[in-house]
Amino acid sequence: MVDKRGLEVSVAIGEAVKLADADVIAAYPITPQTHIVENLAQLVADGELDAEFIPVESEHSAMSACLGSAATGARTFTATAGQGLELMHEVLYVASSMRLPIVMTVANRALSAPLSVWGDHSDVMSVRDTGWIQIFTENGQEVVDNVLCAFRIAEDHRVLLPVMIHLDGFHLSHMIEAMFFPEQGEVDQFLPPNNYPLPLDPNKPVTMGDFGPPAIYSEAKWAQEVNIRASRDVILQCWQEFGDRFGRHYSPVEHYRTEDAKVLLLTMGSFSETAATAVDEMRSEGKNVGLVKLRLWRPFPFDEIRQAVKGAEVLIVLDRALSFGGPGGPVCSEIKSALYQQEKSPKVVSFVGGLGGRDIQVADFKEIVERGTEIAEKGSSREFEMFGVRGE
Amino acid sequence: MTDSNRLIEIRWHGRGGQGAVTSAELMAQAAISEDQYAHAFPSFGPERRGAPVLSFVRISRQSPIKVRAEIIEPDVVVVLDPSLLSIVNVTSGLKDDGMVVVNTRKHADQLREEFGIKQTLVTVNATRIAREILGVPITNTTMVGAVVKATGAVKVESLEEPIKHRFGRLADRNFQAMKRAYDEAVIQEKG
Numbered sequence: 193m194v195d196k197r198g199l200e201v202s203v204a205i206g207e208a209v210k211l212a213d214a215d216v217i218a219a220y221p222i223t224p225q226t227h228i229v230e231n232l233a234q235l236v237a238d239g240e241l242d243a244e245f246i247p248v249e250s251e252h253s254a255m256s257a258c259l260g261s262a263a264t265g266a267r268t269f270t271a272t273a274g275q276g277l278e279l280m281h282e283v284l285y286v287a288s289s290m291r292l293p294i295v296m297t298v299a300n301r302a303l304s305a306p307l308s309v310w311g312d313h314s315d316v317m318s319v320r321d322t323g324w325i326q327i328f329t330e331n332g333q334e335v336v337d338n339v340l341c342a343f344r345i346a347e348d349h350r351v352l353l354p355v356m357i358h359l360d361g362f363h364l365s366h367m368i369e370a371m372f373f374p375e376q377g378e379v380d381q382f383l384p385p386n387n388y389p390l391p392l393d394p395n396k397p398v399t400m401g402d403f404g405p406p407a408i409y410s411e412a413k414w415a416q417e418v419n420i421r422a423s424r425d426v427i428l429q430c431w432q433e434f435g436d437r438f439g440r441h442y443s444p445v446e447h448y449r450t451e452d453a454k455v456l457l458l459t460m461g462s463f464s465e466t467a468a469t470a471v472d473e474m475r476s477e478g479k480n481v482g483l484v485k486l487r488l489w490r491p492f493p494f495d496e497i498r499q500a501v502k503g504a505e506v507l508i509v510l511d512r513a514l515s516f517g518g519p520g521g522p523v524c525s526e527i528k529s530a531l532y533q534q535e536k537s538p539k540v541v542s543f544v545g546g547l548g549g550r551d552i553q554v555a556d557f558k559e560i561v562e563r564g565t566e567i568a569e570k571g572s573s574r575e576f577e578m579f580g581v582r583g584e
Numbered sequence: 585m586t587d588s589n590r591l592i593e594i595r596w597h598g599r600g601g602q603g604a605v606t607s608a609e610l611m612a613q614a615a616i617s618e619d620q621y622a623h624a625f626p627s628f629g630p631e632r633r634g635a636p637v638l639s640f641v642r643i644s645r646q647s648p649i650k651v652r653a654e655i656i657e658p659d660v661v662v663v664l665d666p667s668l669l670s671i672v673n674v675t676s677g678l679k680d681d682g683m684v685v686v687n688t689r690k691h692a693d694q695l696r697e698e699f700g701i702k703q704t705l706v707t708v709n710a711t712r713i714a715r716e717i718l719g720v721p722i723t724n725t726t727m728v729g730a731v732v733k734a735t736g737a738v739k740v741e742s743l744e745e746p747i748k749h750r751f752g753r754l755a756d757r758n759f760q761a762m763k764r765a766y767d768e769a770v771i772q773e774k775g
Contacts, residue, residue: 198616198746200609362625363652368609369623370616465650553653 195373201332202227202365204373205271205297206234208339210241211379214295215266215386218246218257223309224361225273225299232269251276255283255294262292262354263400265391267343270294273361274301274308277315281322287354288323289416290401293346293388294354296324297339299365300461300512302548310549311361313461313512316489317522323416325355325423326489330464332371335359337440340374340383341430347386348430351423358489360462362549374438382437424491444493445500446485449475453482455565456504456538460486460523463510463552470557481561486523494530501531507538508564510579512546520544520576539568545579556580591644592737593655597674598664601633603724606750607662608639610728613749614742615643623649636672643737662731663687664710664723669699678703681774685730687711687723692772706734708769717761718754725751725758729765740766 199207205228209217217236219229236245244261248254251272262268272280277298287294301315302308316326325345329335335357342355359365374382392398404412428444435441448468450456459467464485474481484500484507486493501507511521519525524542531537541564546552552560560579567577578584594611598604608624615622620643627638640655657677663669663686675684683704688695689712692705708730710723718726725747732740743762748755 196616198609198613198622367623367625367652368612370621462652466653469650551653553656554651 195375196370197373198368198370199332200227200366200368201335201359201371202299203231204332204336204371205339206231206241207373208336209269210235211374211376212267212269212340212343212383214241214243214269214343216244216246216258216261216268217270218248218254218261218268219270219272220248220251220254220276222251222273222276224301224311224365225271225276225297227365228271228297228299251279252283255280255287258294258296259283259287259290259292262287262294262388263290263392265386265388267347267386268292268294269296271297271299273299274303274315277319278303281319284319284322284324284354286401288420289412291352291419292354293343293352293386295339295342295346295357296354297335297357297359299361300358301361308548309361311363311512312547312549313358314514314547316358317513317515319356320490320522323353323420324490325351325353325420325427326358327355328358328460328487328489329364330462330485331364332367332369333440334442335364336371336373337434337438338442340379341434341442343386344383345423345427345430347388348426349387349389351419351426352389353420353423358461364462378437382434420491424493427488442487443496444486444488445496446487447500448483448485450482450484450500450504452480453504454480455506455561456482456484456501456508457557457561457564458484458486458501458507458509458523458527460489461512463512463546466552466554467510467557470554470561473554474558474561492526492530497527497530498534498537501538502534502536504538506541506565506568508541508543508561510543510545510552510560512544514544514547524576541567542576543579544576550580552579591642591647591649592660592735593658594641594643594660594662594731594735594737595655595658596639596641596662596664597668597672598637598639598724599633599668600635600637602664603722604637604639604664607664607724607728607731608641610725610743610746610750611641611643611731611738613746614738617745618738618742620645620738621648627654636668658682660685660731660735662727664727666690669695675699675701675703683734685727685734685769687727692770702774704734704774705772706730706769707772708765710765713761713764713768717757717764726761726765729762729767730769732762733766733769734771
């Protein structure tokens with residue numbers, strides 16, 4: 193019997209964490225992540241999930257508690273958003289550098305000021321270089337599936353890195369939609385128990401994350417870099433096996449109607465679904481437009497991106513974050529650098545939009561494609577276009 | 585709705601605390617249990633009790649729903665609180681062949697005259713029904729009955745499980761209120 197239910201995506205995350213049988217959850221509630229934490233606290237209180245729920249006084253403490261928990265070999269989960277992710281910031285580096293397999297869902301949110309609880313990717317971009325594996329999702333099913341995958345990837349002895357699953361605040365976190373949940377037995381087969389190789393042991397005390405003097409710091413960082421790049425194969429393997437078992441397939445870069453497309457739109461997260469609808473409409477109008485969706489943000493899928501866009505003449509990248517005084521959209525900037533040394537590559541146009549929860553409708557995506565194509569032809573004096581902004 | 589196979593987009597108008605999100609959620613869950621494609625979501629943001637709020641439902645019998653943006657050209661508009669009619673333009677973007685479902689004591693003719701509603705108008709005194717059956721003037725589940733009657737988007741029976749799950753020991757009375765509104769709602773076709 194297939195277990196299909198209509199649930200709020202935040203609640204579904206609790207179901208996934210329960211299926212993964214997490215041992216420790218340490219989290220602090222913040223909009224739009226609150227329902228995730230509330231529901232997990234409820235599951236633990238009701239005895240449905242046999243885990244320690246550690247209510248902490250801040251996100252800095254949440255991640256610190258996760259460090260300790262993961263270091264003992266406990267399967268560890270947390271969630272945050274926006275300002276909360278910012279407050280965690282320094283501890284995020286510690287988690288990845290100490291090779292602690294923590295899984296965190298981030299309900300992506302804008303950053304203050306002005307205060308905004310609504311969604312965009314400003315929080316994601318500020319933690320880009322923290323050494324976490326980072327995966328974007330566009331619907332509830334992808335969130336559930338990738339939370340399960342995240343534990344397996346993080347805890348794999350070839351990886352031992354923390355994983356962030358990004359879901360757009362409100363546009364995805366607060367959606368009530370249909371999702372399939374695998375049976376417990378199937379999950380147990382897919383996700384073996386956590387077997388952390390160096391768990392803290394009171395009988396054999398060790399110091400972790402100690403001083404790294406100049407003689408060793410570079411080597412430590414290089415090892416970390418080699419490690420996260422190598423995680424790519426494990427991620428692919430995990431998605432492959434997930435697809436074989438459950439019939440839903442994931443890859444670092446995904447394509448939608450890109451066959452023979454001269455113009456490509458590139459998006460991340462839940463706006464991809466609306467963009468796909470715009471592509472359908474433009475295709476039916478006889479326009480050769482396709483959509484490329486970036487799922488794996490770190491480690492960055494250089495080869496797949498080059499492959500995905502090589503036949504196109506124009507590539508329009510939509511970012512939901514700004515790099516002030518910089519190249520515009522952070523994602524676009526990375527795409528450009530991935531393509532710079534290629535002999536042949538499309539003209540890349542950067543759009544920033546959907547900031548602080550502003551909607552981008554189907555018609556807006558069509559306008560973005562139209563204007564982007566025009567800019568690619570005629571050029572522009574600007575580094576990027578700020579879509580739909582008043583007082584430009 | 586004559587063509588029940590197409591995508592139906594419903595926008596709910598309520599006030600914070602009246603349960604507009606729950607109404608949307610129940611509709612979507614009923615549709616999902618019928619193996620239809622559906623989703624529901626609130627107007628995003630911090631909740632403020634008493635302030636006008638929106639929630640949205642999309643239901644499609646035939647194809648998966650990809651759009652996640654807010655509904656700006658709805659097929660159906662539902663008004664949980666009659667006082668909203670004078671402060672919010674509830675018919676904004678409503679399709680010409682769409683419909684408005686209102687909780688009101690008034691006759692449809694009077695509402696048309698007061699608010700210039702052109703589309704099909706469905707009226708029901710949900711506040712009275714809710715007071716009688718639930719003992720409180722909270723009309724969110726009650727109004728679902730009127731919407732189901734007017735649209736045929738889901739079957740009445742399909743709401744039983746979602747209501748049970750959501751309301752526990754209060755489920756029976758909520759289901760009754762919903763059915764009463766289904767029976768009492770009056771549909772006045774576009775003029």
